[in-house]
Amino acid sequence: MSAILIEGKPIALDIRAEVAEKVKLFQAKLGRAPGLTVVLVGEDPASQVYVRNKGILTREAGMVSDEIRLPADTAQSDLLGLLAKLNADPLVDGILVQMPLPPHIDSQAVVAAIDPAKDVDGLHPVNAGYLAQGIEALLPCTPKGCMIMLDRIKAQVAGASALVIGRSILVGRPMGALLLSANATVTMAHSRSRDLPALCAQADIVIAAVGKPEMVRGEWLKRGAVVIDVGINRIPTSEGKTKLVGDVHFASAVEVASAITPVPGGVGLMTTACLLQNTLQAAAAREGISLS
Numbered sequence: 001m002s003a004i005l006i007e008g009k010p011i012a013l014d015i016r017a018e019v020a021e022k023v024k025l026f027q028a029k030l031g032r033a034p035g036l037t038v039v040l041v042g043e044d045p046a047s048q049v050y051v052r053n054k055g056i057l058t059r060e061a062g063m064v065s066d067e068i069r070l071p072a073d074t075a076q077s078d079l080l081g082l083l084a085k086l087n088a089d090p091l092v093d094g095i096l097v098q099m100p101l102p103p104h105i106d107s108q109a110v111v112a113a114i115d116p117a118k119d120v121d122g123l124h125p126v127n128a129g130y131l132a133q134g135i136e137a138l139l140p141c142t143p144k145g146c147m148i149m150l151d152r153i154k155a156q157v158a159g160a161s162a163l164v165i166g167r168s169i170l171v172g173r174p175m176g177a178l179l180l181s182a183n184a185t186v187t188m189a190h191s192r193s194r195d196l197p198a199l200c201a202q203a204d205i206v207i208a209a210v211g212k213p214e215m216v217r218g219e220w221l222k223r224g225a226v227v228i229d230v231g232i233n234r235i236p237t238s239e240g241k242t243k244l245v246g247d248v249h250f251a252s253a254v255e256v257a258s259a260i261t262p263v264p265g266g267v268g269l270m271t272t273a274c275l276l277q278n279t280l281q282a283a284a285a286r287e288g289i290s291l292s
């Protein structure tokens, strides 16, 4: 058996096209476009690429994109001051502070300083609390993207046994909460879990968000499982170059799973599409309008 590939590109393109359509509606109703401000502290090369890409896609969707770049030695109090100004700015609908932050800045304090109504990363404790209670709010982009992928292939989530490997605030925990809200029976695995292969063998749905290259093997999986690979790991090749791989050993897993996301070309592309969706959602909620 060879699994169906759940490719992120066509799904992300659909989401972005739908957002762009709704942005036109928003503009027609309000006389302005939704605005996303991304704050980057320091010069981390990967973060610079992410921020640039987010800006390009935000503008492509017809929204206003603002990028604020601050030096790596910015004081935490100055960053919090900036966030207070952005919170108060009526033209800013979404605020995203690019992670990781320099070590002298407390990222939890920074996330908590963003107005939850503008928290398009869905990481503010208020939004995380809503999610934990199963109440609709701004959702973290990567797990939201994973749920959309499951929905797209009409995966049977209700009643399914779902295993989430990884319990980060960014991916694993919100993923578990979303699957629970969708009526899956959820198991959360982490570095202290015993016998991961046995846990995988029980799971109809496996979400791998670990950061360990190709850790999950095809032999661990239940035949017909749906596998969503969130991992993005750069590893060296035998030719002295590097390549991206996921947390799942694709070549063995594709033979056992019924559907699987590739890396690259899978979940990664969904994250920014969901960020645009969240920005529009935040803008519409702040303005008290419906775009459906």
Ligand code: NAP
Pocket: 142, 165, 166, 167, 168, 169, 170, 171, 172, 189, 190, 191, 192, 193, 196, 209, 210, 211, 212, 230, 231, 232, 233, 267, 268, 269, 271
């Ligand atoms: P993270 O904060 O480092 O969390 C990793 C989680 O994996 C932790 O909960 C850790 O357990 C668990 N873990 C580590 N080793 C394990 C093992 N041997 N067995 C079981 N669990 C283990 O990472 P993250 O931010 O969630 O990211 C995970 C991966 O997803 C990374 O590769 C990252 O690059 C990728 N990612 C991709 C996207 C995207 O857009 N596609 C977005 C975000 C992240 P403990 O809690 O016990 O330490």
